[in-house]
Amino acid sequence: LIAGRVSPITIWKNIRELVTAAPRFAEAGNPLGILTDAALVLIHDTIAWVGQTKELPAEYTRQPDIRVIDLGGQVVIPGLIDAHTHLIFAGAREKEFFERLAGVPYMEIAKRGGGILATVRATRAASLDQLIELGRRRLDQALMLGVTTMEAKSGYGLTTPDEIKILEAIAHLEQTHPMTLVPTFMGAHEVPPEFRPGNKAGYIDCLVNEMIPEVARRKLARFCDVFCEEGVFDVRETERILAAGLAAGLTPRLHADEFVPIGGTELAVKMGAASVDHLHVITESGLAALAGSRTVPILLPGTGFYLSLKQHAPARRLLDLGLPVALASDFNPGSCMTQSLPLVMTIACIQMKMTVAEVMLAVTRHAARALGLEHDIGSLEPGKKGDFVSLNIPSLEYFLYHFGVSHVSRVVKRGNLVFEQNAKVNWPEFEPEAAHV
Ligand SMILES: [Zn+2]
Numbered sequence: 001l002i003a004g005r006v007s008p009i010t011i012w013k014n015i016r017e018l019v020t021a022a023p024r025f026a027e028a029g030n031p032l033g034i035l036t037d038a039a040l041v042l043i044h045d046t047i048a049w050v051g052q053t054k055e056l057p058a059e060y061t062r063q064p065d066i067r068v069i070d071l072g073g074q075v076v077i078p079g080l081i082d083a084h085t086h087l088i089f090a091g092a093r094e095k096e097f098f099e100r101l102a103g104v105p106y107m108e109i110a111k112r113g114g115g116i117l118a119t120v121r122a123t124r125a126a127s128l129d130q131l132i133e134l135g136r137r138r139l140d141q142a143l144m145l146g147v148t149t150m151e152a153k154s155g156y157g158l159t160t161p162d163e164i165k166i167l168e169a170i171a172h173l174e175q176t177h178p179m180t181l182v183p184t185f186m187g188a189h190e191v192p193p194e195f196r197p198g199n200k201a202g203y204i205d206c207l208v209n210e211m212i213p214e215v216a217r218r219k220l221a222r223f224c225d226v227f228c229e230e231g232v233f234d235v236r237e238t239e240r241i242l243a244a245g246l247a248a249g250l251t252p253r254l255h256a257d258e259f260v261p262i263g264g265t266e267l268a269v270k271m272g273a274a275s276v277d278h279l280h281v282i283t284e285s286g287l288a289a290l291a292g293s294r295t296v297p298i299l300l301p302g303t304g305f306y307l308s309l310k311q312h313a314p315a316r317r318l319l320d321l322g323l324p325v326a327l328a329s330d331f332n333p334g335s336c337m338t339q340s341l342p343l344v345m346t347i348a349c350i351q352m353k354m355t356v357a358e359v360m361l362a363v364t365r366h367a368a369r370a371l372g373l374e375h376d377i378g379s380l381e382p383g384k385k386g387d388f389v390s391l392n393i394p395s396l397e398y399f400l401y402h403f404g405v406s407h408v409s410r411v412v413k414r415g416n417l418v419f420e421q422n423a424k425v426n427w428p429e430f431e432p433e434a435a436h437v
Contacts, residue, residue, distance in 0.1 A: 013039040016073040021364045022381035031357040042386040045414035079148025079387030081367035084328035087152035091122025123156040131169040142339035146389040149180040155189030167220035178418040185221035208244040216248035224250035228264035269293045275370040296370035300330035302344040315352035327362035346403040386415035
């Protein structure tokens with residue numbers, strides 16, 4: 001990763017396709033507002049102008065201290081936004097991954113000391129510095145794949161000091177890593193062993209009376225999330241936790257309708273949640289609640305893929321309702337061990353029949369809205385921050401078609417070049433005859 005430097009005016013030109021994802025440039029047949037032969041002008045960290053290179057205003061090109069960077073015909077997209085991750089945890093569960101694939105039931109794995117509580121044990125044993133270093137490496141991996149903003153949840157501590165340790169690691173990384181991090185408190189991820197069996201109510205009291213007020217007092221989270229699922233937190237318990245979060249200034253978001261539909265989506269809408277996430281088994285009543293609401297549905301198809309789930313979230317139903325569907329990685333050590341949003345985007349195309357335009361909006365404009373950051377990021381247009389990625393590919397479709405490898409050439413964050421690879425190697429312009437040789 002490169003320690004970049006902000007230049008007052010930077011012109012990025014010779015962009016084959018500039019995917020603005022901005023409504024002002026969208027038109028029939030071009031929902032992403034793609035500009036061809038384009039350029040982008042940044043003043044400090046903010047976009048001042050985008051358009052065709054030949055129309056670059058002289059007021060910028062005449063400046064004495066401009067820096068011009070020729071992208072050699074690459075494709076530029078907004079920095080990708082991952083609106084659902086469990087970034088901070090210690091330990092790894094690779095043995096369990098293969099046991100599960102060999103058919104060992106989850107409850108058997110949990111009895112042997114595996115599962116989420118194995119991650120809780122390892123995370124409690126880790127120091128703040130160890131969690132920061134683990135997080136930094138994971139953020140580097142995501143940034144190199146084009147991710148420039150990430151939501152990050154706590155939820156593997158499940159005691160007040162351990163949850164605060166995780167949120168402090170996120171706060172430290174937000175200050176010291178180029179990635180923008182959005183912190184979410186998720187003490188209601190699971191009931192910890194100290195309250196088992198039979199004292200879930202005691203843990204909820206602790207969440208409501210101790211953890212949430214302390215997290216809010218220290219300003220360590222913007223959102224409060226709950227795993228609303230059969231056998232974890234039911235709708236009534238979830239409502240109590242989210243209400244305590246709201247009272248402390250934390251906006252709700254929710255894990256709902258992942259395995260068994262128990263009314264989580266309906267509750268999310270009722271509570272004014274910023275997002276409701278998973279939705280593999282959303283019901284007609286959940287769909288009706290979401291329609292016309294301000295809650296963003298976030299789909300996590302990497303998890304369904306990793307768990308070999310047969311049923312996919314009904315993305316097409318949600319899209320047909322006109323909802324701003326977002327996609328995220330759900331990066332976590334048990335059910336989706338990847339930070340690769342491009343991989344998740346290809347899975348969304350294949351398994352949920354989303355179009356290229358739909359998956360691009362799902363990790364840019366819609367993801368920004370799910371995090372309340374739509375005024376700053378999520379599209380490339382004047383006034384937005386200079387978060388973008390250049391790709392060494394012949395067309396945007398190619399980005400998702402040639403999957404599982406990185407096409408990233410440069411990552412620009414707040415106007416700074418923060419990552420670069422193969423910047424001089426551009427997509428070869430084959431003559432049709434030559435291609436047959
Ligand atoms: Zn999750």
